[in-house]
Amino acid sequence: MATTDRQATTLALAHALSAAERGLAVIPLSRTKLPAIRSPHRDDPEPAGPPCRGECGRFGHGVYDASADPQRIRALFAAAGRATGYGIACGLPPHHLVGIDLDTKSGADSSAALRELALRHLFTIPDTVVVLTPSGGRHIWLTGPPDVVVPNSAGRLAPGIDIRGAGGYLVGPGSRTEHGVYSAAPGTAHLAPAPCPPALLRLLLPPPRTPRTASAPAGGRHGEGLVQFVLAAHEGQRNTRLFWAACRAYEDGIGPSLAPALIDAALRAGLTDREARSTVASAARMTGHQP
Template structure:
């Protein structure tokens, strides 16, 4: 059986268990190219494939169709949606996520459920699948809760077991196999959720005719929300620079710019502190 056939077989098995899946490349990225130009905001509303995690489906016929469109796919993603979240524990480049997690557990008084779904990664780490209470939205984050710990929340995904990456194959814990994801410990869930936003007095200036300022800010927020991994900070800086220029012209309020852009950046995985520093840096650049 080829790696492509193996990935499809495992993806179909996951879909039968009601996990939404889509094909991935050997680099663990979505395997179907986008049908849109760069910078689009479509999340599948157009009806075409090529929207990454938003292609994910539990329908077997659709899974087969997606894999047929991605002949080089050797893995699959599992979308974190509904109550499912993933905790990605990295152990590489001198960082030990297991040690970080143990330290957080000791400090905050929690333990990871022993029987939750565990998928070992080729680099020596693991993906832990867990659940959150109904209606709770956990954002994606990279290293925010601790070194070597990434959170895969709403709009994110984990790599499915049986997938092939450049370093090897993702496999279930050999002693557990598949088990139902268990609830995230309450203390860990608090760390995963973003801090409450600072409430600042906001002075709204008069919008441009037809509320063009609001539409402009919405467009800049979408640039941040659709920024690919590795470009999120640079896209935030670009969007913030444009937004601060509108503030300088008197068309947007500074408080609106900060609140909207920082919230979007946190949603796509930047830490609140990192997002604030980038937005502030962009303001200094515009005023220089």
Template sequence: MSNHEKALDNALRAAAQGYAVAPTTINKTPAIPSPHAKGHNCKGQCGQPGHGVYDATTNTADVRRLFGLAPKAVGYLIACRGRLVGLDIDVKNGVNGYETLAELGRKHGFEIPRITTTVFTPSGGAHVWLTVPEGVTVPNSVGRLGPGLDVRGTGGYLVGPGSTGRAGEYTFHPKTGYTEPQPAPAALLALMLPPPPVVRPQRRVTTAPDAAGRTLTGLVNVVLSSAQGTRNDRLFWAASKAWAHVADGHLAAGDVEAELIGAATQIGLGEAEARRTIASAGRGVHA
């Protein structure tokens, strides 16, 4: 069996277990080139393949079709969606992520579940599969938890077991194999989540209230006029502008949140998603 066939076989097995998959190259990158020019923000809305993790699917026929479009694929990715997150432990370039994780556990009082899916990487590291509560969004991060520890969260992916990389094969833990991913310890989950935005004390308002109201109304209208596929981006843009006015003392934080969340839910975004986007925009302004 070729590496391509082995990757397809393992990808189909993962898809049957409910994991969304897509083919990858020997460099562990998505195997189907993008149909768009650089700088696009399409996440598959065009209906064509070539959108990386957004191609990932659990449909058997679609998995076969994707691999058929990527004859040089020797691996597959598993999209981190829903409740699945991955803890990527690296051991390379003098960094030992296992030591970092052990120290983090001692400091914050948690242990990684002993029986959860663990995939060993060719370099000596591991991908630990964990789950988070329904509705919780964990962002991707590189080294934020500490040296050699990355988090594969929403919009990220894990290399599937049975994939081949330049350094070798990704394999299940030999003693446990595949097992149901276990919940991330609460203390670890808290570390994975971004800190809440810091809203500085408001300065004295120097803009007339009616002018401030018109500014916020204009930003709300930007959100309300968003087309399908641009809603979250335009909400982020409007929130960034609004938080800048909060920092200048021209708008109240509570008004900004209430008005933008209201507009976002009117156009079909979930309240939790809208809150996360608005908070993320606030962190950018206050960074």
């Protein structure tokens, strides 16, 4: 290994150990931001059961290797060899980290999309850790409740907004990748990850399963499920449910035909006509469609 690579690995290990002191579980990453230890099962025959998540006792299981134990972290980096960064596992105690990844590569204004979501759903992003990416994006660190599993998603909230939840990881500040170095935004490195606002948390969770009825509007059973999801909204949920359902409808290509049924369901749930139409129009814009 070249001297510069050894220095990058040593520095990444130091940053990883510092993160572990804050209770964050880490894994070594390569310059490509992928786990730096290859799977020990890469040459195994096709498994008959579920894939191994570290039960074999060997390293190389990605985020399932993550640990906050200094001795294990040193062993992971020793096995990684060419690690130049580290990943922080999301969803694990004590922080149950949730990452809001505001990407810039998609061409969408993800920061503006998050501001619009915050205005529409009446939440604010609290002071928390923010990590700046080499491409100009941002990772916002939040914490979730211990009994709630936030799934990973890409672009579901809005174009350019990805969510890192259970089973995912965030590239830690101080990591060096082939595109540059990740760094904590000024004034945030000393902060603890702040709790995720409840209104935002509701947007991050998948909708509950809804009962099917005999008749289906435009879009078939999927469209019917979205309409029923809006109909089942209680006070305080109606805008959120309508916005979520409309976004899914436009993403699936049935937005224009399903919009009238969604608006009618929202009216029956208690929204005004103006509120319902404005929310559906906002969903159309957020998904790149003309309302």
